[in-house]
Amino acid sequence: MTAGMSQARKHGAPHVMRRGLLRALAVIGACTLGVVGVAPVAVAADGVQSKQWYLDAMNAEEIWKSATGKGIKVAVIDTGVNPSTPSLQGQVLKGFDATGTPGEATDDYDGHGTTMAELIAGTGKGGGLRGLAPDAKIIPMRITDTEMQNDQSVNAFDAEDAIRAAAESDAQIINMSFSSDFSAPKEREAVKYAESKGKLFFAGVGNNAKKGNKKQFPASYPQVVGVAATDSDGRVADYSQHGESVDIAAPGSDIPSWCDEKFTSYCFGNGGTSAATAIASASAALIWSANPDWTANQVLRVMFESAGRSEDSKPDTVSNYVGHGIVRPGAHINRGVGKPGDPNLSPLTNERTPGVPGSASSPDSSSSSAPSGSASAPASGASEAPDGDKAVAVGTSKSTGDDSQLGLILGGAAVVVVLAGGAFFILRKRRAA
Numbered sequence: 001m002t003a004g005m006s007q008a009r010k011h012g013a014p015h016v017m018r019r020g021l022l023r024a025l026a027v028i029g030a031c032t033l034g035v036v037g038v039a040p041v042a043v044a045a046d047g048v049q050s051k052q053w054y055l056d057a058m059n060a061e062e063i064w065k066s067a068t069g070k071g072i073k074v075a076v077i078d079t080g081v082n083p084s085t086p087s088l089q090g091q092v093l094k095g096f097d098a099t100g101t102p103g104e105a106t107d108d109y110d111g112h113g114t115t116m117a118e119l120i121a122g123t124g125k126g127g128g129l130r131g132l133a134p135d136a137k138i139i140p141m142r143i144t145d146t147e148m149q150n151d152q153s154v155n156a157f158d159a160e161d162a163i164r165a166a167a168e169s170d171a172q173i174i175n176m177s178f179s180s181d182f183s184a185p186k187e188r189e190a191v192k193y194a195e196s197k198g199k200l201f202f203a204g205v206g207n208n209a210k211k212g213n214k215k216q217f218p219a220s221y222p223q224v225v226g227v228a229a230t231d232s233d234g235r236v237a238d239y240s241q242h243g244e245s246v247d248i249a250a251p252g253s254d255i256p257s258w259c260d261e262k263f264t265s266y267c268f269g270n271g272g273t274s275a276a277t278a279i280a281s282a283s284a285a286l287i288w289s290a291n292p293d294w295t296a297n298q299v300l301r302v303m304f305e306s307a308g309r310s311e312d313s314k315p316d317t318v319s320n321y322v323g324h325g326i327v328r329p330g331a332h333i334n335r336g337v338g339k340p341g342d343p344n345l346s347p348l349t350n351e352r353t354p355g356v357p358g359s360a361s362s363p364d365s366s367s368s369s370a371p372s373g374s375a376s377a378p379a380s381g382a383s384e385a386p387d388g389d390k391a392v393a394v395g396t397s398k399s400t401g402d403d404s405q406l407g408l409i410l411g412g413a414a415v416v417v418v419l420a421g422g423a424f425f426i427l428r429k430r431r432a433a
Contacts, residue, residue, distance in 0.1 A: 048266045049130055053232045054251035054279065060132060063330045069133025069285040071292055072358070074120050075166035075199075077159070077176040078113030080105055081140035085263055086126025087118045088138070095140035096165040100155030101148060105140040109148060111258035112274065113140065116177050119255070119271075119278040120285065129256060129266070132282035132329075135289070139171045143178070163190035163218075167197040172288060172296070172358045174201040175281040177274035179216035188221060195223040195346075198356025200288075200296035202227055202281045204273030206241040213241050220245040222349045225300065228322055229253060229276040234308075236321045240273055247348065248307055249322035250283065252276035283327040288358045290333050291340070295355040298340035301347040305338035306331040 055061075073093065083092035083106050095105030108114045115129070117138045124130035141162040144154045155161065159178065166174045167190070174194060194201055205226045206216035219226035226245040229237040229252025236242070237253045255271035271278075280303075288299045307325030318324055331337040341347075343355035 048127060048256045049124060051254070051256045051268055052130060053254065055130060055132070057232070057251070058132070058328065059330050059334075060130075063286060063333050064134070067286045067290040067329075067333050069121065069131075069136030069282065069289045072133065072136045072173065072285040072289045073139055073169070073171040074133075074136055074173045074175055074281055074285060075139045075141050075169055075171035076113055076117050076120070077141040077143060077162045077166060077174065077178065078108075078116055079110040079145065080108035080113045080142040081117040081138055082106060082108045082111075082114040082263055085114060085118065085128055085258075087122035087124055087128030087130070088114065089123075089125065091121045091123065091131075091136075092117065092138045092140060093170075095142070096162065096169070097142045098155055098158035098162040098165065099142055099144045099148065100158065101144070101152045103142070105142045107142070109261050110145065111261050111263065112177070113142070114263070115257040115271070116175060116274065116278040118258075119275055120175065120282040132279055133285035133289070136282065136285040139166070139169050141166050157186060160184070160186040160190045163187065163194055167194035167199055172198075172200060173281050173284050174199050175278055176201070176203045176218060177277045179204055179206045179219055179273075181214050181216065183217045183220070187218060191218055191221045191223050195296075196354055198296055198354060198358075200284055200300055201225060202277050202284070204229075204277040205243075205245050207239040207272045209237075209239050209241045213243065215243060215245055216241060223346075225280065225348065226323070227273055227277040227280045229271075229273045230322070230326055234326065237270070237272070239270070240276075240321075242321045244320065246320060247318070247323040248280060248303060248327060249325065250276040250279040250327045252279075280327050283329040286329040287332055291358075293357050294340055295343040295357055297346050297353060297355060298343050299358070301341050302332050302338035303327060303329075304347055 075095075080097075080103075081092050081095070082088065092106065097103060097105045097107075103109075117140070118129035118131055120131050121133055121136040121138050122129040122131035123134050143158040143162050148154060163174070163176070191201065201218070201224045203219040203224050203226060204216070205219045205228050206214075207229075208214065218224045225247045228242065228246045228249040229240040230249050231237050231253035232251070236249065240249075240252065252272050252275045253270050254268070255275045256266045256268050257271055257275070259265050259267040284299055284303060287302055288294060291299070304324040306328050307323075308328050308331075309325040313319075328337075343357075344352050346353045
């Protein structure tokens with residue numbers, strides 16, 4: 001695609017565009033924002049944490065004894081982030097609204113962005129979602145979806161502007177649970193700019209594996225970590241797209257989310273690669289908070305080396321389904337798995353990059369990061385959980401051309417991955433510039 005093209009996002013069931021082109025030469029592209037159940041079931045607030053199965057699988061309580069994400073900021077490029085939910089009070093910093101519409105970055109018009117923020121840094125207060133990195137802070141970057149575009153005049157380049165704003169912010173990590181069928185020059189340059197500023201950028205690879213499995217962006221840009229989704233059995237989700245864009249995998253299925261923009265209840269359904277991306281970002285926040293002088297390259301290298309894989313996986317190979325494996329921050333934090341290596345060498349491209357240290361410091365030290373609410377206690381209670389990781393992914397080499405025998409090591413037992421199934425989901429799509 002070329003510069004000057006418009007972007008839009010389609011939310012829920014397919015919609016017909018009800019207004020003219022935002023700019024000349026617009027080209028339609030599909031993008032997955034997230035996956036939610038066709039008939040999501042409301043979950044009582046006091047029971048939503050029991051649905052976060054991956055926290056036990058990852059031994060989060062044990063990880064939190066050593067690292068909680070303190071000092072790390074994550075830019076969430078999404079539908080906005082509501083700082084007033086019990087779990088996010090004191091967790092959300094000043095952000096940026098790229099929509100070109102009335103409102104602020106903290107006006108979440110959908111609930112999706114707030115869910116991503118809670119999965120990353122929620123404190124669990126009031127029975128809300130517990131973030132994997134409960135002491136990290138969120139910098140919201142709001143962009144539009146199709147409904148908003150149909151109703152209002154919007155910024156046609158909001159995604160690109162949001163990425164650049166995230167690159168300029170205090171955030172060390174960028175989380176973008178949006179994806180598009182098309183690459184765009186302005187977006188590609190924004191991604192490169194974020195890399196030049198030392199950011200670690202995660203994006204979902206998409207939820208259309210059974211409907212074309214077309215390469216998605218920004219996950220397919222060389223500088224972005226493409227995240228696939230797995231289920232509670234450690235299997236690759238049947239909707240999770242596969243291919244060379246996949247760099248790593250994280251839990252994505254059967255994860256609660258806010259039902260809508262009213263924020264009155266959570267729903268239980270598939271979070272898709274959107275949720276997986278948030279959990280991967282939170283994993284990076286944990287590792288970076290434990291090693292604040294590292295660069296993005298070093299954090300990512302350790303994530304790759306400590307990711308769960310089968311014992312028979314060939315060294316230095318990457319699976320088309322789980323990439324380097326399923327995220328296991330505890331493997332590094334509690335057992336020292338993974339070496340940081342060259343701070344200036346990207347493990348994604350194997351090219352030299354500016355090695356900008358994370359410089360993790362007090363979360364409230366910057367004028368651009370003033371909390372949107374009062375501070376709250378982290379949702380991390382110590383437990384006597386064993387120092388093992390229940391969920392360990394396996395992956396085969398891309399070079400073999402055979403990723404069909406993916407599996408899971410669960411308590412030491414190998415389980416064959418089945419890439420078929422009956423998961424139901426609604427696609428959220430967008431136009432990309």
